[in-house]
Every structure is written in structure tokens, then in C-alpha cells.
Amino acid sequence: MEFLDLSQQISAGGTVRLPGSKSISNRVLLLAALAEGETEVRDLLASDDTERMLDALKTLGVGVDALAGESWRIKGCGGRFPVRQAELFLGNAGTAFRPLTAALALAGGDYVLRGVARMHERPIGDLVDGLRQLGGNVTYLANDGFPPLHLKPATIRAGGTVQVRGDVSSQFLTGLLMALPLTGETATVDVIGELISKPYIEITLAIMARFGVQVQREGWQRFTVPAGSRYVSPGTVYVEGDASSASYFLALGAIGGGPVRVEGVGRDSIQGDVRFAEALAQMGAEIEMGPNWMAARAPKSGLVAVDLDCNHIPDAAMTLATTALFAKGTTTLRNIASWRVKETDRIAAMATELRKLGAVVEEGEDFIRVTPADLKPAAIDTYDDHRMAMCFSLVAFGTPLRINDPKCVAKTFPDYFERFAGVTQAAPVVAIDGPSASGKGTVAARVAAALGFAYLDSGALYRLTALAAQRAGVDWADEERVAAIAAALDVEFLENEIRLDGQLVGDAIRTEAMSAGASKVAALPAVREALLFRQRAFNTKPGLVGDGRDMGSVIFPHAPLKVFLTASAEVRAERRYKQLIEKGLSANLTDLLLDLQQRDERDSQRSVAPLRQERDAKLLDTTGLTIEQAVDQVLVWSREALK
Ligand SMILES: O=C(O)C1=C[C@@H](OP(=O)(O)O)[C@@H](O)[C@H](O)C1
Ligand SMILES: C=C(OP(=O)(O)O)C(=O)O
Numbered sequence: 001m002e003f004l005d006l007s008q009q010i011s012a013g014g015t016v017r018l019p020g021s022k023s024i025s026n027r028v029l030l031l032a033a034l035a036e037g038e039t040e041v042r043d044l045l046a047s048d049d050t051e052r053m054l055d056a057l058k059t060l061g062v063g064v065d066a067l068a069g070e071s072w073r074i075k076g077c078g079g080r081f082p083v084r085q086a087e088l089f090l091g092n093a094g095t096a097f098r099p100l101t102a103a104l105a106l107a108g109g110d111y112v113l114r115g116v117a118r119m120h121e122r123p124i125g126d127l128v129d130g131l132r133q134l135g136g137n138v139t140y141l142a143n144d145g146f147p148p149l150h151l152k153p154a155t156i157r158a159g160g161t162v163q164v165r166g167d168v169s170s171q172f173l174t175g176l177l178m179a180l181p182l183t184g185e186t187a188t189v190d191v192i193g194e195l196i197s198k199p200y201i202e203i204t205l206a207i208m209a210r211f212g213v214q215v216q217r218e219g220w221q222r223f224t225v226p227a228g229s230r231y232v233s234p235g236t237v238y239v240e241g242d243a244s245s246a247s248y249f250l251a252l253g254a255i256g257g258g259p260v261r262v263e264g265v266g267r268d269s270i271q272g273d274v275r276f277a278e279a280l281a282q283m284g285a286e287i288e289m290g291p292n293w294m295a296a297r298a299p300k301s302g303l304v305a306v307d308l309d310c311n312h313i314p315d316a317a318m319t320l321a322t323t324a325l326f327a328k329g330t331t332t333l334r335n336i337a338s339w340r341v342k343e344t345d346r347i348a349a350m351a352t353e354l355r356k357l358g359a360v361v362e363e364g365e366d367f368i369r370v371t372p373a374d375l376k377p378a379a380i381d382t383y384d385d386h387r388m389a390m391c392f393s394l395v396a397f398g399t400p401l402r403i404n405d406p407k408c409v410a411k412t413f414p415d416y417f418e419r420f421a422g423v424t425q426a427a428p429v430v431a432i433d434g435p436s437a438s439g440k441g442t443v444a445a446r447v448a449a450a451l452g453f454a455y456l457d458s459g460a461l462y463r464l465t466a467l468a469a470q471r472a473g474v475d476w477a478d479e480e481r482v483a484a485i486a487a488a489l490d491v492e493f494l495e496n497e498i499r500l501d502g503q504l505v506g507d508a509i510r511t512e513a514m515s516a517g518a519s520k521v522a523a524l525p526a527v528r529e530a531l532l533f534r535q536r537a538f539n540t541k542p543g544l545v546g547d548g549r550d551m552g553s554v555i556f557p558h559a560p561l562k563v564f565l566t567a568s569a570e571v572r573a574e575r576r577y578k579q580l581i582e583k584g585l586s587a588n589l590t591d592l593l594l595d596l597q598q599r600d601e602r603d604s605q606r607s608v609a610p611l612r613q614e615r616d617a618k619l620l621d622t623t624g625l626t627i628e629q630a631v632d633q634v635l636v637w638s639r640e641a642l643k
Contacts, residue, residue: 003379004406004417005536006396007426007558012256014423016249018241018264020045020070021271022412023203026053026095028237030103030178031211032074033062033081037233041072043264044239048411049093056088056100076233079182084109084153092116092343092384092411094171097147098127102175105136105151106182112141114148118384121146122341126165127172133162134183159185159227166195166220169338173223174204181213181229188224195220196338197314199272206270210234240292241265243273245413247319248390250277250296252423254285255326255397258297260423266292276316282306283320283327305329310336315387321350322391324370325359325398337366343411344383353380353388357395375399377537386411393420400537426558428453428543428642431551432634434565435611436515436599437572439622439630443565444547446631451545451638456538457493458548458555459518461531463509464491464500466517476520483526489534507583512595519599522549523606543642550609552617561641562617563634569596571623 025045030053032039044050054072058064061082063075081104090097090113097115101124104111114120125145128138137154140146164172173191180187195201198220205215212232216224241264253260265274268291277294281287283306284299305327310317317333324331339346351363356378360371375398382388386409393416395401409416430447434440441457448455465486466476474481492499499505508514521527528550535555538544546555552562567575573593580587603611613619618637622630 001404002407004403005533006393006401006403007429007536008400008540009256009396009424010427010541011425012252012260012397012423013258015261015263016419016423018245018262019047019413020239021242021265022047022049022244023095023200023271024207024239025050026093027099027174027178027204027207028239029053029057029072029074030099031207031231032076032233032237033057033060034079034103034182035076035211035231035233036078037076039074039076039233040067040236041074042070042236042238044070044072045242045412046070047414048091049095052089052091052093053096053100056090056096059083059086059088076231079107079230081107081109085111087112088114090115090119092119094122094169094342098124098169098171098175099178101127101138101149101151102131102179103182105131105138105154106134106156106179108153108156109151110153111151112148113151118343119147123168124149124172126168127175130162130164130172130176130189156183158183159187161188161190163190163192165193166191167193168196168341170195170197170200173201177201177204177215177223177225178208180225181208181231184228184230186224186227188222190222191220196311199275199312202272203270210237240269240271242412243269243271243276244315244387245390245416246294247273247276247316248393248416248420249423250280250285250287250294251319251323251394252420253296254280254283254298254303255323255394256298256424258286259288259295260297261293261295263293266290266294268292273313273316276313276319279306279308279310279313279316279320280323282308283323303327305331307332307334309334314338314342318346318350318387318391319394321354321368321370322394325354325357325372325375325395327372330369330371332367332369334367336368343385343387346385346387349381349383349385349388350391353378353392356380357399357401377401377533379404379533382406382408384408386413390416393417396424400539402533427539427541428561429539429551429556429559430543430545430634430638430641431556431559431562431617432545432547432565433549433551433553433562433611433614433617434547435572435603436596437576438565438567439575439627440547440565442627443630443634444545446627447634447638448545450631450635451543453543453545454538454540456535456544456546456548458535458546458551460498460509461486461489461491461535462518462522462527463514464489464498464505465527465531466514466521467505467509468500469521470517476517479524479526482521482524483530486521486527486530515599519602523602523608525608528554528608549603549611552614553612554609561638562614563620563637564613564617565620565622565630567621567623569593569600572596
């Protein structure tokens with residue numbers, strides 16, 4: 001599986017221009033297609049969900065032309081799709097599936113609508129019931145109440161009243177309202193049960209109005225589409241920035257210092273998720289807002305927990321669940337039952353993944369309660385849910401972590417992680433690589449102490465793996481079993497000691513035999529893979545000095561300082577010889593030199609992460625230098641690089 005390792009982050013600040021709103025984009029596309037006239041749509045969201053809608057419209061015969069930038073020209077078909085028979089694939093886009101179901105059921109024609117497996121588990125029964133009241137011929141192709149659907153030509157009973165349940169998804173009401181002008185008669189929708197996610201209905205009504213249809217309403221209970229309503233292109237439509245996408249950056253500002261400013265959405269927005277800013281303010285964040293921008297910064301006294309009804313911001317509320325990890329006290333998010341029927345069961349997924357990090361989580365049918373704890377590194381599963389991936393990126397302010405399948409963000413925000421990197425600053429790493437006995441261990445440890453950083457002796461991890469394998473009677477060439485040992489290594493780095501399986505290791509990993517073992521197991525790709533995240537997880541606040549052979553090339557490719565530390569083989573052999581003699585061990589200089597040369601050869605020739613000087617690494621040849629001189633040089637470079 002693909003993954004993305006996020007380093008420990010230390011600060012956030014900057015400006016993000018948001019991608020277009022998903023909810024507005026897909027509504028505008030559908031209404032532009034149903035309208036009379038051509039519509040130019042500017043700043044459309046480019047993502048999986050909007051691609052599903054665009055593909056569907058093309059399949060239905062609608063003229064859809066890409067213009068420069070994120071602009072599109074849609075040639076409206078005046079309520080009658082040219083293609084009368086088609087099969088549509090709508091992925092996991094609720095904003096495409098539900099409204100298209102309604103429009104196609106009332107527009108006549110023979111259509112099959114499918115989605116990804118999860119879409120086939122997301123309910124649509126309440127909408128189908130509503131459409132059947134109007135005479136729509138809709139059948140379930142698999143399970144009753146769920147996609148895929150078959151829509152057949154039918155005689156639509158125009159006019160009158162339709163009842164639709166509003167307590168599972170507001171998209172059913174949205175779908176019906178957007179489709180009703182196709183009947184031409186006065187039609188009234190009565191909402192049964194408490195309508196959820198109300199602000200999304202406001203978006204629907206605002207965009208219908210933009211296309212010339214005024215819906216009359218009695219609160220949230222009854223909506224009437226007047227006779228003779230028809231969609232007319234307003235010419236050009238600008239799509240606002242996505243308010244749900246804004247939530248991650250505002251939270252970053254609130255957690256990581258800030259200010260982080262988002263542009264494209266603000267006080268004048270028609271999206272309910274701008275009210276996420278109020279929730280964040282309740283947690284103590286300092287919020288500023290203009291007509292089409294918002295900014296957040298961390299409070300001096302720290303964030304505090306909240307107890308909130310989140311029914312009005314179901315998507316952005318997920319961001320509060322991970323923000324809660326940085327707030328004092330227990331945060332409760334209530335009235336979020338709809339989370340269970342979205343991209344995944346979001347209450348269960350959120351609880352499971354938060355617990356992996358050490359948080360204390362309680363979940364109920366319609367709430368989640370999060371109590372922060374000391375966070376520990378974990379690999380987070382994202383359940384093909386863009387918001388899981390984006391929400392958990394915030395956790396990097398508490399611990400390094402791995403996000404599995406990060407590309408799922410493509411549903412609404414394909415370049416999310418690039419934007420994340422643009423406004424965050426990771427805890428710095430000084431990566432020191434070099435051949436055996438170059439003195440890199442001593443230099444790295446002293447540089448770490450001088451900077452107040454943590455120290456990672458990555459070679460020790462390979463030596464420990466070799467030792468643990470030997471103790472378990474596993475051959476160093478047995479890739480699969482050695483990798484399993486590496487993955488499960490029970491190791492603890494103390495001040496000047498290492499504990500393996502609870503016991504002090506002492507010099508057992510410093511023998512020549514274990515050097516050879518380390519070199520052998522380090523050549524196995526599966527072993528290196530198993531130790532990858534473990535090593536990255538050492539990069540905590542305020543920073544890390546790591547030494548090894550692939551610190552700068554593989555483990556920390558973005559390290560602000562990379563040093564390639566080396567010395568002539570002869571000098572290295574002499575240093576190693578002296579070390580051994582000082583420890584009272586017997587040694588032979590010629591054998592040591594030969595050994596070193598062989599090891600250099602092996603390390604530089606291996607196919608995975610071979611030892612070499614990275615192009616962006618500084619070369620430090622210590623052949624004629626003392627340790628102090630080498631340390632001083634690295635410190636000078638560090639201070640320059642970490643400024
Ligand atoms: O109409 C819309 O654009 C949306 C409505 C909400 O769904 P529910 O009404 O199912 O809560 C929201 O979660 C979804 O991301 C987009
Ligand atoms: C619920 C969501 O999507 P959909 O539009 O598919 O319902 C979402 O984006 O969080």
C-alpha cells in the first residue's frame with residue numbers, strides 16, 4: 001500500500017488559495033447542464049468528485065468544454081438530456097449520485113447508475129421513495145435502498161406534494177429540489193423527520209436562484225417550486241473556495257501557531273462549513289475574517305476542549321476530532337449520526353485511528369468523545385476517505401505518523417499534502433551519512449547534544465536486528481524472517497545504553513561480527529522497509545541528528561542539512577584499531593583495513609539505498625581533522641541551515 005510519512009511539525013503559517021467548493025461545483029455543473037443557454041463556470045474544483053459529474057454529463061450528451069485554468073463551458077440542454085440511454089459511473093460522489101438520480105428519474109430515459117463498492121452501501125432509499133411518489137420508475141439492482149439503480153422512462157405526475165425524509169442525508173432533499181423544475185408544475189416537498197445538514201439546503205437554494213429558480217420555503221419543513229420554473233444560464237458563475245477544505249488549514253493555524261490564512265471563502269460564503277471557524281474560536285483560536293478570506297492563529301493560553309452539536313457542519317466537524325488532540329480537556333462532538341453513512345463509517349474509523357495514537361475515545365451511535373494523551377507514532381488507515389487523510393495530517397504536530405493511502409484526498413483535494421507542506425515546518429533533521437568508522441557516530445552524538453536535538457544511531461538498529469536474528473537462530477540471509485524481526489524489534493534507546501527485549505545490550509552490538517551482520521541484513525530490502533518508519537519516528541521536537549548510510553537519501557530526504565562524512569580507508573582503519581585496543585580487545589590493522597574496504601564495496605554496491613554522497617550533501621573529509629574540528633564544522637553548517 002502507498003503511504004506518506006509525515007515528520008513531526010513544529011510550526012504553521014502562511015496563505016493557502018483554496019480549491020473550489022465541491023458542493024457548489026457539482027450543483028453548478030448539473031444546473032448549467034439542465035439550463036437553457038451556455039454557462040461559463042470559473043474556478044471549478046478539479047477532483048475525483050467533479051470529474052465524475054463532468055464525465056456523467058458528457059455521457060448524457062451535454063456539451064462540456066474545458067477552457068483555460070479551472071474554467072469550463074457547459075452547453076445547457078434545456079432540461080432534456082440528448083442521450084436517452086446510458087450507464088453512468090459516479091464513484092463515491094454523493095453530490096453527483098443523489099442529484100443525478102433525481103434529475104434523470106424525472107427527465108425520462110433509461111439509465112443505470114453505479115458507484116464504487118462503498119457508494120453501494122450508502123443509503124438512497126428515502127430519495128427513491130420520493131421519486132416514486134412522483135411516478136418515477138426506479139429499481140434497485142442489488143440491495144433495496146441502495147445503489148446501483150436502474151431508472152426507466154415513466155409518466156411523471158407533475159404537481160402536488162412529495163414527502164421526503166431528511167434525517168439520513170440532506171442530499172435527498174437537494175436532489176428533489178434541483179429536479180422539480182423539470183416537471184414545470186407547482187410542486188411542494190414536505191420534509192419528514194428532522195432535516196440534517198441544513199446549511200447544504202441553503203447552498204442548493206442559492207444556486208437554484210442563481211439559475212433563475214426561486215424556491216418558496218416554510219422554515220425547514222416545506223419547500224415549494226412554483227409552476228413554470230425553469231433554469232436559465234446566468235452567463236458566468238464563479239465557484240467559491242471549499243469551506244470544508246479550509247477547515248484543515250484553519251486548524252493548522254490554531255495548533256501550529258499561525259496565522260494561517262485561507263483565501264477564496266469567508267464571511268460572505270454560502271457554505272455552512274465556514275462556521276467551522278466559530279467552533280475553532282470556541283476552542284480558543286484567534287479567528288479573523290473578511291468577505292472572502294479567513295485566518296486562524298493559536299491562542300497564547302492553548303486550545304481548550306468543546307462540547308458541540310455539529311449537525312450543521314458534518315464534514316468540517318471531523319477536523320475538530322483531531323484538533324481535539326491539542327486541546328485541554330475532553331471534546332465531545334454530538335449529533336453526527338450521518339458520519340456513519342458517508343465515505344466510511346466515520347465515527348468508527350475516527351475512533352479506531354485516534355486510539356492507535358494513544359488518545360482515549362468514546363463513541364456512540366451519534367457522537368464521539370476525544371480525550372487527548374501523549375501521542376505515539378502510528379500508521380493511520382484512511383478507509384478511502386479523503387477527510388480521514390486530511391484530518392490526521394494535523395496529528396503531525398504531536399507525533400511523526402504514517403498516513404496510509406494518502407492519495408484518497410483526490411476525492412476533493414488532490415494536492416492537499418503539497419499545500420500542507422507549504423504552510424508547515426517540520427522539526428529539522430541533520431542527516432550525517434558516511435562509511436564505516438568515519439567517526440560519524442561520535443560527531444553526530446556531539447552535534448545532537450550541542451543543538452539539544454535527539455540522536456538516532458541508525459546503524460544500531462541494523463546491528464540490533466542482526467543481534468536479535470542471531471539470538472533467535474535466524475540466518476542473516478533469510479530476508480523474510482529477518483524483516484519480521486526488524487519490524488517487531490523491542491528496543492529502547494536510553495541515555496548511553498540500549499535495551500533489547502528488556503535487557504541492556506552493552507557491547508554485544510559493537511563487535512566486528514555484529515558489524516558484518518549489520519551490513520548483511522542492511523542489504524535486504526524488506527529489512528530496510530521494516531525500519532523506515534521506525535527511523536522517521538525518531539524525528540521529534542525540537543529536531544534530530546541521525547547518522548547512518550541513507551539518512552539523507554532515503555529516510556530524511558528533506559533534511560535541511562545533509563553531511564557526507566568520510567576519511568581515507570587507512571585513517572578509518574587506524575581509528576577502529578585504536579578503539580578496539582582501548583577496549584582491551586585484540587585487533588589486526590591489516591585485517592581491519594581489508595574488512596573496511598570490503599564493507600565499503602558492499603555498502604556502495606548494494607541495490608537498495610547504496611552508500612553515496614547525495615548531490616545536496618556537504619562533504620566533510622575528516623582524514624586530517626580531529627573530532628572537535630569535525631563537530632565544529634557540522635555545527636557551523638547546522639546553524640546556517642536551521643536559521
Ligand atoms: O449537499 C452536499 O453538498 C453535501 C451534503 C452533506 O451530506 P449529508 O446531507 O448527507 O450530511 C455533506 O456531508 C456532503 O459532503 C456534501
Ligand atoms: C460526505 C462527503 O461526500 P459526499 O459528497 O460523497 O456525500 C464528504 O465530502 O465528506
